[in-house]
Amino acid sequence: KAGVTQTPRYLIKTRGQQVTLSCSPISGHRSVSWYQQTPGQGLQFLFEYFSETQRNKGNFPGRFSGRQFSNSRSEMNVSTLELGDSALYLCASSLRAPGETQYFGPGTRLLVL
Amino acid sequence: GESVGLHLPTLSVQEGDNSIINCAYSNSASDYFIWYKQESGKGPQFIIDIRSNMDKRQGQRVTVLLNKTVKHLSLQIAATQPGDSAVYFCAENMGSSASKIIFGSGTRLSIRP
Numbered sequence: 475k476a477g478v479t480q481t482p483r484y485l486i487k488t489r490g491q492q493v494t495l496s497c498s499p500i501s502g503h504r505s506v507s508w509y510q511q512t513p514g515q516g517l518q519f520l521f522e523y524f525s526e527t528q529r530n531k532g533n534f535p536g537r538f539s540g541r542q543f544s545n546s547r548s549e550m551n552v553s554t555l556e557l558g559d560s561a562l563y564l565c566a567s568s569l570r571a572p573g574e575t576q577y578f579g580p581g582t583r584l585l586v587l
Numbered sequence: 588g589e590s591v592g593l594h595l596p597t598l599s600v601q602e603g604d605n606s607i608i609n610c611a612y613s614n615s616a617s618d619y620f621i622w623y624k625q626e627s628g629k630g631p632q633f634i635i636d637i638r639s640n641m642d643k644r645q646g647q648r649v650t651v652l653l654n655k656t657v658k659h660l661s662l663q664i665a666a667t668q669p670g671d672s673a674v675y676f677c678a679e680n681m682g683s684s685a686s687k688i689i690f691g692s693g694t695r696l697s698i699r700p
Contacts (some may be wrong), residue, residue: 478630481619507688517676517690519633564630575622578630 476501476569478579486585492553495582499546499567506548507576509542511562520563523548524570552584560586597695606664609679614656619681622651622662623690625674633674634662643650669671 479498487493496538499506508520523542540550544565552559562583566576600606608666612620618639623631635646637653637660650663660677674693 509690519688554638555670566630568658575633575636578623580628580630 478565478577480563480579482567484581484583484585486579486587487555488556488587489555491555492551493555493584494549494551495563495565495584497550497565497579498546499548499565500577503567503569504546505568505571505574506542506546507566507568508548508550509564509566510534511564511566511581512560513569520550522553555586560584565582566568596692597697599697599699600667601679601699604667606662606667606671607678608662608664608675608677609697610660610662610691612660612677614679614689615655615658619680620651620653620660621652621680622649622660622676623676623678624671624673624692625676626691629676633651633675664696666695667698669700672696672698 478500481496481539485493489499497506505524507522513516519540520534521531521540522529523540526542526544531567537553542548561574563581564581566578568576570575598608617640621636624634625631633645635649635651637644637651639655644652646667652661662675664671674695675694677691678688679687
């Protein structure tokens with residue numbers, strides 16, 4: 475069974491631009507969570523989607539948004555990029571909820587210049 | 588508030604010895620705990636989990652111990668190998684119905700030859 479895939483793996487943007495990251499969960503998994511990982515803040519929860527609905531959201535500004543499609547694939551979008559948005563963005567999937575075993579993708583490394 | 592923390596940010600272990608990585612949590616409502624391993628350039632990899640109705644769980648070369656009295660979690664790695672070098676995160680989730688996992692800051696495990 476294929477693991478969680480994320481695209482692109484690397485991305486360079488400039489301040490003020492917007493970016494869309496994509497995540498394909500493990501086949502059959504319906505819960506997708508997004509995390510931001512930085513050296514200073516560690517792994518921080520962004521949001522979680524299940525059946526195309528956002529079930530929970532972390533403490534991030536409205537510039538961070540996401541969505542989930544009917545095939546459980548998910549995207550996250552960051553608008554008006556800031557230098558501090560440079561991070562590794564990780565996606566994780568589980569069958570129904572993060573309370574079950576979560577499997578992470580390799581991440582998308584975003585650099586904002 | 589909710590927090591998951593690690594006692595030591597770095598741990599250096601002789602190859603072949605056992606490693607013990609500790610984690611403290613503060614949310615007494617958490618009933619599911621997970622250990623992840625993250626190697627450089629990769630997403631976190633699930634190692635082992637434990638629910639609050641258990642005190643101990645064993646996997647292949649790994650054991651997780653849970654002490655609910657003092658809200659302490661530990662990961663023991665037997666016969667540490669060079670491939671065990673990574674950052675280890677503990678994480679907590681308030682039950683399978685919850686949709687947010689809180690990660691600790693991580694412990695870097697390095698192996699001395």
